[in-house]
Amino acid sequence: MKKTRIFVLVLVLTLIAAACxxxxxxxxxxxxxxxxxxxxxxxxxxxxxxxxxxxxxxxxxxxxEMVELKVDFGVDVEAKTIKIGQLADLTNFAAxxxxxxxxxxxxxxxxxxxxxxxxxxxxxxxxxxxRDTAYNPQQHIAAYDxxxxxxxxxxxxxxxxxxxxxxEDLAEDHMILVPATWYSGWTDTNVAPGxxxxxxxxxxxxxxxxxWLKDEEAKGGNDAPTLAVASLPGDxxxxxxxxxxxxxxxxxIEVVYDGKGKILPGQDNAAIGSAIVESGADxxxxxxTPPTFGEVYGAALQQGxxxxxxxxxxxxxxxxxxxxxxxxxPIQRDWYGGFYSKPWGSESAGMALIHQLYEEAGSTEPLKDxxxxxxxxxxxxxxxxxxAYANGDMTREGVFNALYSIxxxxxxGIAPPENYTGSTADQxxxxxxxxxxxxxxxxxxxxxxxxxxxxxVGPTAEAFEFTEACYTIEG
Amino acid sequence: xxxxxxxxxxxxxxxxxDKFANATSSGIALGAIYALLALGLVLxxxxxxxxxxxxxxxxxxxxxxxxYLATVINFPGRYVTFLPxxxxxxxxxxxxxxxxxxxxxxxxxxxxxxxxxxxxxxxxMITIALDIVIRTITDDFIGSSPRPLGDPWGxxxxxxxxxxxxxxxxxxxxxxxxxxxxxxLFFRTRYGVAMRATAFDQEAAMAQGISAGRIFAMAWAxxxxxxxxxxxxxxxxxxxxxxxxxxxxxxxxxxxxxxVIGGLDSITGAVVGGFIVGLVETYAGVYLTGATWSFLGLGxxxxxxxxxxxxxxxxxxxxxxxxxxxRRV
Numbered sequence: 001m002k003k004t005r006i007f008v009l010v011l012v013l014t015l016i017a018a019a020c021x022x023x024x025x026x027x028x029x030x031x032x033x034x035x036x037x038x039x040x041x042x043x044x045x046x047x048x049x050x051x052x053x054x055x056x057x058x059x060x061x062x063x064x065e066m067v068e069l070k071v072d073f074g075v076d077v078e079a080k081t082i083k084i085g086q087l088a089d090l091t092n093f094a095a096x097x098x099x100x101x102x103x104x105x106x107x108x109x110x111x112x113x114x115x116x117x118x119x120x121x122x123x124x125x126x127x128x129x130x131r132d133t134a135y136n137p138q139q140h141i142a143a144y145d146x147x148x149x150x151x152x153x154x155x156x157x158x159x160x161x162x163x164x165x166x167x168e169d170l171a172e173d174h175m176i177l178v179p180a181t182w183y184s185g186w187t188d189t190n191v192a193p194g195x196x197x198x199x200x201x202x203x204x205x206x207x208x209x210x211x212w213l214k215d216e217e218a219k220g221g222n223d224a225p226t227l228a229v230a231s232l233p234g235d236x237x238x239x240x241x242x243x244x245x246x247x248x249x250x251x252x253i254e255v256v257y258d259g260k261g262k263i264l265p266g267q268d269n270a271a272i273g274s275a276i277v278e279s280g281a282d283x284x285x286x287x288x289t290p291p292t293f294g295e296v297y298g299a300a301l302q303q304g305x306x307x308x309x310x311x312x313x314x315x316x317x318x319x320x321x322x323x324x325x326x327x328x329x330p331i332q333r334d335w336y337g338g339f340y341s342k343p344w345g346s347e348s349a350g351m352a353l354i355h356q357l358y359e360e361a362g363s364t365e366p367l368k369d370x371x372x373x374x375x376x377x378x379x380x381x382x383x384x385x386x387x388a389y390a391n392g393d394m395t396r397e398g399v400f401n402a403l404y405s406i407x408x409x410x411x412x413g414i415a416p417p418e419n420y421t422g423s424t425a426d427q428x429x430x431x432x433x434x435x436x437x438x439x440x441x442x443x444x445x446x447x448x449x450x451x452x453x454x455x456x457v458g459p460t461a462e463a464f465e466f467t468e469a470c471y472t473i474e475g
Numbered sequence: 476x477x478x479x480x481x482x483x484x485x486x487x488x489x490x491x492x493d494k495f496a497n498a499t500s501s502g503i504a505l506g507a508i509y510a511l512l513a514l515g516l517v518l519x520x521x522x523x524x525x526x527x528x529x530x531x532x533x534x535x536x537x538x539x540x541x542x543y544l545a546t547v548i549n550f551p552g553r554y555v556t557f558l559p560x561x562x563x564x565x566x567x568x569x570x571x572x573x574x575x576x577x578x579x580x581x582x583x584x585x586x587x588x589x590x591x592x593x594x595x596x597x598x599x600m601i602t603i604a605l606d607i608v609i610r611t612i613t614d615d616f617i618g619s620s621p622r623p624l625g626d627p628w629g630x631x632x633x634x635x636x637x638x639x640x641x642x643x644x645x646x647x648x649x650x651x652x653x654x655x656x657x658x659x660l661f662f663r664t665r666y667g668v669a670m671r672a673t674a675f676d677q678e679a680a681m682a683q684g685i686s687a688g689r690i691f692a693m694a695w696a697x698x699x700x701x702x703x704x705x706x707x708x709x710x711x712x713x714x715x716x717x718x719x720x721x722x723x724x725x726x727x728x729x730x731x732x733x734x735v736i737g738g739l740d741s742i743t744g745a746v747v748g749g750f751i752v753g754l755v756e757t758y759a760g761v762y763l764t765g766a767t768w769s770f771l772g773l774g775x776x777x778x779x780x781x782x783x784x785x786x787x788x789x790x791x792x793x794x795x796x797x798x799x800x801x802r803r804v
Contacts, residue, residue, distance in 0.1 A: 091721070093619075093621075094720070101619045266777075267777040268756050269760075270713065270714070270760065274498070278494065290621075291621065295713075298630075298712050301712075302630075303497060303639050304632070304639060320717055322623060323546075324624070324718075325718070326711070
């Protein structure tokens with residue numbers, strides 16, 4: 001009996017250690033707090049005032065420049081910290097954890113860089129408050145409830161359905177959240193205020209990708225290619241496939257297999273691959289998670305099926321072309337990819353900075369394009385914070401209003417500029433980067449994505465009148 | 476059953492025959508993996524009366540070991556370079572299975588043995604805790620992206636009649652047969668007889684001088700080894716085209732209907748149940764799709780094994796090969 005008790009105690013301790021042992025799981029991270037010249041030249045007097053209004057900054061240059069700073073949640077004028085939340089799938093590797101971990105790494109690198117260069121305003125250091133949501137709506141809701149009063153903004157939220165599950169709370173709290181999803185509803189100003197769009201939405205991405213594939217088919221002499229589509233259920237898959245089906249309708253393309261919403265993680269998805277083979281499609285559009293894509297593609301490949309495959313960005317994982325991957329050769333032949341930000345191999349001031357931060361951090365993360373996405377997400381929140389500080393209002397509502405007054409957000413060339421003002425049609429982003437997978441590039445230290453064309457907008461995507469979300473949630 | 480369906484398929488022409496042949500070969504390969512998983516689960520259940528919920532985690536751990544040994548440190552291949560690469564990979568896989576078996580042994584000694592005499596429910600809860608711990612550690616080992624196993628068959632396929640079969644599927648089937656024969660032979664050895672005796676009547680076996688603890692340890696070691704074999708083959712093309720990932724651990728739960736259909740305490744039942752579930756799931760996926768069957772909703776192929784299980788339980792409440800329990804009332 002005594003042995004049993006000791007064992008149970010040891011087991012409980014082991015469980016606690018296992019739960020707490022992750023690198024980034026459920027942690028509050030303080031990004032590097034070393035400030036350089038910009039911050040050093042600023043003498044700050046945190047003159048505590050009434051509950052929400054504080055004199056936060058008094059510069060040595062001009063006392064008249066002192067800013068009356070309104071704050072509420074997540075901004076500590078005495079400690080000079082700004083807390084930013086992340087609701088991230090860090091552990092569900094059957095979903096998107098493989099892609100989200102490098103996104104969070106990218107954010108950490110960038111916030112470290114921001115802090116090392118003086119932080120926000122007169123030396124506010126940004127701290128990350130990361131919670132693992134495992135791509136589960138219940139955990140997402142619980143995590144948001146836990147951190148909503150600790151943070152001023154959320155710089156990452158994994159998943160469309162998961163973010164939609166907290167959309168009403170976000171709107172009520174005037175909280176901005178940068179989603180790592182490209183659901184077209186984020187651009188629709190009526191759907192989820194506060195959930196910030198970035199990059200081309202799934203449905204327009206689908207149109208541009210299929211415009212590209214159709215051109216490739218035409219180059220090969222096939223002027224009437226057929227299309228097969230398949231996806232996960234939920235907003236991610238259905239929004240993307242909605243774009244593909246709208247594209248097919250507007251181009252007069254026959255859809256020979258419609259597997260919209262039929263891919264289900266945790267089940268045998270080989271039958272979808274077989275159905276695609278049976279359809280004999282020339283082009284296949286699949287939007288799903290990388291592991292389930294592997295199942296569908298593997299089943300089709302097994303039966304000797306060859307076609308041009310494409311799908312929403314997160315469907316593809318560079319691990320497909322890793323050195324020991326059994327599908328490395330065929331996927332290089334078959335996959336035509338698109339991405340929302342610029343790949344690792346692109347040239348811009350922003351990309352040079354990311355390369356530098358990556359090296360300085362000593363990172364070995366292979367999914368480099370997702371590090372870039374993390375930086376893009378952080379840049380959006382950074383811009384909102386800087387503008388809110390300049391406005392003297394760093395309440396959540398102040399940050400919210402600051403973001404939605406920016407019409408020319410610049411990403412130093414690592415992503416197309418964004419507009420957060422005006423109507424849905426004014427705000428929509430149509431541009432994507434086209435790439436082909438390349439193992440040589442991956443083995444040489446690149447991201448494995450060789451750029452075919454930057455800032456690409458297909459003719460169908462260009463002509464599409466985007467005034468509302470391509471797919472709306474039922475019920 | 477399969478031949479009956481083949482006749483039915485032949486009526487639809489060559490295309491229907493090809494479709495049926497591909498579905499059957501795929502179902503058999505899937506069934507072989509389920510059979511391996513079910514075999515390990517049943518072995519542990521027979522010896523200890525405990526359903527091991529950490530089985531999937533052990534499968535993922537075994538697959539990770541194989542990937543690591545074969546693709547990262549090339550062990551023991553680096554010491555036997557004179558052997559063909561296929562042989563080197565098989566040795567890596569064998570070492571991975573062995574290491575996982577040792578992990579099973581250690582788990583039994585540390586986590587299960589101290590619980591002897593405690594309510595079975597508590598022991599089952601311990602296996603759930605072990606599942607969480609092993610999965611967490613394995614996920615950390617695997618890292619952010621799936622790890623390919625570097626197996627020698629890759630995405631190669633061969634034509635067997637009208638069916639296009641992946642070489643990995645042939646390997647899966649062969650290894651399953653080897654494991655089955657191995658288990659059958661093991662039960663004829665002294666330790667195998669002791670295990671059967673312990674499973675039949677633990678107290679009587681102990682009275683005959685059989686160490687129940689040693690038998691439990693052996694069952695866990697063999698069960699974990701079989702889980703590793705299943706984990707390795709479920710992480711290969713075409714089922715998991717990019718290797719072992721965090722999702723591998725959950726694959727084992729799909730084998731649960733197999734052990735219920737076959738009978739919780741039957742080795743033969745585990746194997747038959749595994750193949751039934753594999754075939755039913757695959758046929759349902761291939762044939763119960765499209766507009767005609769849309770009223771069944773999404774994911775019906777995953778439901779079918781449970782429907783079969785329900786029907787079997789209605790007819791034979793202890794499974795196809797399970798031991799009927801007689802109680803005085």
